[in-house]
Amino acid sequence: MAAEDLPSEFDVVILGTGLAESVVAAACSRVGQRVLHLDRRSYYAANWASFTFNALLTWIQEQQEGPQPEQGKDWSSLLNDGEELIHLSNPDLDSITNIQVLSYASEEDEEVPDTAKEETSANSQLEAESTGSREEESAEAEEESAEAEATNTKGEEPEVDQSHPGASSGPSEPTRKKISYAQLLKEGRRFNIDLVSKLLFSRGSLVDLLIRSNVSRYTEFKNVTRILTYRHGNLQQVPCSRADVFASRQLSVVEKRKLMRFLTSCIEETEMDQAYSSQPYSKYLQDQQLGENLQHFLLHSIAMVTEDTPTEAGLASTRHFLRSLGRYGNSPFLFPVYGLGEIPQCFCRMSAVFGGIYCLRHSVSCLIVDKDANRCKAVIDSRGQRISCSHFVVEDGYLGSRSSVTTPTRLLSRAILITDSSVLPSDSEQQVSMVTIPPGEVCQSAVKMVELCSSTMTCMPGTYLVHLTCQSVGSAFEDLSQLVTKMFQTPESQEPGGRPSVLWSLYFNMADGSVPGVEGQGLPSNVHVCSGPEGSLDHEHSIKQAELIFQRILPDEEFCPPAPNPEDIIYDGESPTPSAEEDSVKEAGQQEESGGDLKEAGQQEESGGDLNPQLDQ
Amino acid sequence: MSMEDYDYLFKIVLIGNAGVGKTCLVRRFTQGLFPPGQGATIGVDFMIKTVEIKGEKVKLQIWDTAGQERFRSITQSYYRSANALILTYDITCEDSFRCLPEWLREIEQYANNQVVTILVGNKIDLVEKREVLRQRAEDFAEAQSMLYLETSAKESDNVEKLFLDLACELIREAKQNKLDNGDTAPMLGEGKTISYLNCCNVN
Numbered sequence: 001m002a003a004e005d006l007p008s009e010f011d012v013v014i015l016g017t018g019l020a021e022s023v024v025a026a027a028c029s030r031v032g033q034r035v036l037h038l039d040r041r042s043y044y045a046a047n048w049a050s051f052t053f054n055a056l057l058t059w060i061q062e063q064q065e066g067p068q069p070e071q072g073k074d075w076s077s078l079l080n081d082g083e084e085l086i087h088l089s090n091p092d093l094d095s096i097t098n099i100q101v102l103s104y105a106s107e108e109d110e111e112v113p114d115t116a117k118e119e120t121s122a123n124s125q126l127e128a129e130s131t132g133s134r135e136e137e138s139a140e141a142e143e144e145s146a147e148a149e150a151t152n153t154k155g156e157e158p159e160v161d162q163s164h165p166g167a168s169s170g171p172s173e174p175t176r177k178k179i180s181y182a183q184l185l186k187e188g189r190r191f192n193i194d195l196v197s198k199l200l201f202s203r204g205s206l207v208d209l210l211i212r213s214n215v216s217r218y219t220e221f222k223n224v225t226r227i228l229t230y231r232h233g234n235l236q237q238v239p240c241s242r243a244d245v246f247a248s249r250q251l252s253v254v255e256k257r258k259l260m261r262f263l264t265s266c267i268e269e270t271e272m273d274q275a276y277s278s279q280p281y282s283k284y285l286q287d288q289q290l291g292e293n294l295q296h297f298l299l300h301s302i303a304m305v306t307e308d309t310p311t312e313a314g315l316a317s318t319r320h321f322l323r324s325l326g327r328y329g330n331s332p333f334l335f336p337v338y339g340l341g342e343i344p345q346c347f348c349r350m351s352a353v354f355g356g357i358y359c360l361r362h363s364v365s366c367l368i369v370d371k372d373a374n375r376c377k378a379v380i381d382s383r384g385q386r387i388s389c390s391h392f393v394v395e396d397g398y399l400g401s402r403s404s405v406t407t408p409t410r411l412l413s414r415a416i417l418i419t420d421s422s423v424l425p426s427d428s429e430q431q432v433s434m435v436t437i438p439p440g441e442v443c444q445s446a447v448k449m450v451e452l453c454s455s456t457m458t459c460m461p462g463t464y465l466v467h468l469t470c471q472s473v474g475s476a477f478e479d480l481s482q483l484v485t486k487m488f489q490t491p492e493s494q495e496p497g498g499r500p501s502v503l504w505s506l507y508f509n510m511a512d513g514s515v516p517g518v519e520g521q522g523l524p525s526n527v528h529v530c531s532g533p534e535g536s537l538d539h540e541h542s543i544k545q546a547e548l549i550f551q552r553i554l555p556d557e558e559f560c561p562p563a564p565n566p567e568d569i570i571y572d573g574e575s576p577t578p579s580a581e582e583d584s585v586k587e588a589g590q591q592e593e594s595g596g597d598l599k600e601a602g603q604q605e606e607s608g609g610d611l612n613p614q615l616d617q
Numbered sequence: 618m619s620m621e622d623y624d625y626l627f628k629i630v631l632i633g634n635a636g637v638g639k640t641c642l643v644r645r646f647t648q649g650l651f652p653p654g655q656g657a658t659i660g661v662d663f664m665i666k667t668v669e670i671k672g673e674k675v676k677l678q679i680w681d682t683a684g685q686e687r688f689r690s691i692t693q694s695y696y697r698s699a700n701a702l703i704l705t706y707d708i709t710c711e712d713s714f715r716c717l718p719e720w721l722r723e724i725e726q727y728a729n730n731q732v733v734t735i736l737v738g739n740k741i742d743l744v745e746k747r748e749v750l751r752q753r754a755e756d757f758a759e760a761q762s763m764l765y766l767e768t769s770a771k772e773s774d775n776v777e778k779l780f781l782d783l784a785c786e787l788i789r790e791a792k793q794n795k796l797d798n799g800d801t802a803p804m805l806g807e808g809k810t811i812s813y814l815n816c817c818n819v820n
Contacts, residue, residue: 004635004687044692052726189726217662218694338697345692352683355659359688566662 006359006381009388010036012553013379015364016091016395018046019539020530022347023546023560024393024553026215029354031557036387037348037356040091040363044348046395047095047195047510047532050341050458053188053418060506063096075366075380083377086367086523091397095511095532097411098475104490105181105503179420179462179503190460192339193416195510196533197450197467199224199434200334201320202327206343206539207334213560218346220337222432222456223329228424229301230437230487235424238301238436240321241330251293259294266315267322281314282307300438304537306446307439335432335450338457343539350563367392369524376524391553393528396513410512412535413476415484417466418459419500423451423487430455434537442483445470448537463503471535476507514541528552623667623674627787628698629780630680632720633705634713635687638739641770642705643679646780651771668784675784696727701735701783706754708738708767709746714754721761731794733786735764737779742769 011033029035067090210216227238239248276284285295303317324332363382378388435449447470452458459465489501514534528549631639644650647664663680685691706713736758758765768775
């Protein structure tokens with residue numbers, strides 16, 4: 001469907017729906033630019049996307065199959081005098097590599113009483129049929145590489161009696177029923193699995209932008225509830241708020257006092273001792289007589305820097321952490337409900353509301369460049385339509401070889417796990433944890449781990465979704481599998497013990513977007529390149545990049561001014577009705593009487609409503 | 618400032634092919650206008666109307682697609698926290714009816730499980746051009762366990778009824794679900810004035 005043709009004239013054409021591109025789209029539409037926003041893929045958010053479990057399996061398969069061969073059409077007939085073409089390529093070409101899937105969940109439901117066997121057998125056949133073998137094969141092709149237990153060959157008739165690897169944990173264990181692979185598939189839509197793993201600093205530039213632009217009305221957030229660190233093979237909670245510090249049982253009274261004094265002085269921005277200007281932060285911490293414990297917390301979990309980060313940068317990171325703390329809760333971080341993939345989409349929605357035209361599964365084949373002016377005059381879309389534009393914004397992946405020739409490839413190693421319990425069980429099952437694993441503890445590089453619970457709407461109830469990220473040394477599997485084996489229960493784990501079991505895991509490498517881009521390397525001056533996700537925990541890089549690009553395109557315009565509150569809009573030829581007036585003076589507040597669903601809507605409203613970030617300190 | 622002046626707030630989301638009259642339905646209901654062409658739709662995220670049902674004030678927040686349906690590119694987040702979906706087609710356009718299963722697949726993927734879906738056949742003022750028989754649509758709606766209604770945004774037929782019926786249904790469901798209250802998410806902008814530093818000062 002949608003054979004409709006696109007208009008042939010825009011101010012800004014944007015290719016790729018990653019975070020930076022989407023922010024640029026929203027910002028340009030917001031100030032009245034005619035924006036065309038395209039993505040070759042069938043989904044939003046590029047490498048920032050989140051997928052349901054089933055969609056992730058399809059994505060994995062697509063990555064493994066490699067890109068479809070491009071039809072090298074000759075568009076030169078569309079050229080006028082003095083014009084030349086720049087060809088674009090497929091963005092998926094090499095941004096994702098070394099994909100490895102390990103499935104540990106049993107194929108069938110375990111612990112089924114004998115009497116119910118017939119029934120399960122029927123069910124499992126049904127499930128095997130309904131879920132479609134296509135995706136399963138892709139997952140299983142990889143399973144061979146690891147001696148994953150409980151992977152009976154699919155395609156054969158599932159035989160219930162045989163496939164009871166967990167028979168030891170008999171029906172006498174009423175507390176937990178192991179979740180099977182079939183269940184993961186069946187409940188697949190309850191997962192929203194992010195390709196990147198990041199958090200929002202409560203006072204970071206993304207949160208500021210969401211509030212300032214009113215894009216925050218499209219999404220909801222959860223607090224990260226605790227900060228953990230992995231040390232000497234143990235997980236410890238990092239005390240960061242005053243309450244935490246005093247409640248901590250790991251810290252002595254002296255340590256508590258020292259930590260409080262240090263944090264307080266840090267946030268007051270007292271002049272840094274100039275003696276440390278050329279010294280690493282770790283040395284600075286050492287000299288504060290904080291003790292090894294506190295130094296570890298401050299360096300790895302609060303500042304989240306390395307041993308050789310300069311003192312000034314270390315202090316800045318510490319301050320950033322402390323300032324974000326307590327704005328929304330007892331940790332400095334927020335996580336978007338339904339996953340990070342929502343965020344670029346929210347900016348796309350804002351762009352569409354202000355007239356941006358959206359078209360997925362639609363790409364740009366080449367740019368038409370005016371040779372004399374060295375400016376991009378128009379693009380030719382994948383259907384051969386010439387679309388003129390004043391500016392072209394593009395995700396770097398579409399520039400293909402152009403970028404990889406000139407820049408060394410740096411990679412991120414990622415692991416995504418679906419587990420059956422939390423790494424650190426507590427009173428509440430609904431914890432969102434940020435875990436720092438310092439370099440040298442298990443892996444060569446520092447590993448950031450985020451554990452999400454089902455109330456973030458990223459995994460099915462009874463499971464946790466664990467994201468691990470580090471700078472690559474080897475492949476993702478080489479970098480991270482050892483840590484996974486140590487912190488979680490897999491068949492490879494040496495000693496048994498009450499660790500969470502991994503039901504399913506995915507390893508892959510992703511190109512690191514912090515590598516300096518291809519800007520200016522022979523590209524026309526009105527072509528603006530956005531990089532993909534990088535390895536940091538925050539979103540500063542992409543937001544800064546988007547703002548810079550916007551300023552280059554529209555130097556005199558405001559970046560993302562607040563969108564009007566729908567309740568305040570007065571339409572042409574219409575006198576404000578009494579109800580409209582009432583609405584506009586209302587103050588957003590929580591409805592006591594409303595049920596769960598209503599509450600969500602109520603909050604939605606609250607976020608878009610009369611909020612004034614300035615009020616908040 | 619006083620508390621909110623309503624008992625319920627619902628988010629209603631419209632979907633369906635381009636040109637079936639989604640925006641017209643919203644504008645007719647919220648502003649009594651047709652055609653809606655005059656006023657700017659640019660920059661309008663959703664429309665609000667507060668109605669009273671059996672003595673209870675119900676605020677309806679009605680979201681439109683912002684044109685993203687034109688090229689089949691609606692963001693998933695659009696569906697996320699909808700309480701109700703109005704799936705619209707044009708009774709004079711067979712194609713818009715044939716696309717319904719595709720829309721239902723999207724709903725199933727991204728919308729909340731408990732979302733109330735109503736199928737609406739719009740443009741009954743053009744009955745002489747009808748391409749989709751009422752019976753066919755009713756059967757389809759029944760098979761998908763949706764409510765069904767035919768409307769004319771132009772003549773204002775059944776438009777009020779559509780939204781009021783939905784509101785009644787949503788209230789009924791809300792009263793049923795009252796018990797399962799999920800925990801609340803912190804909201805942006807809801808920032809606490811007690812910052813970390815403030816904590817330190819209180820001794």
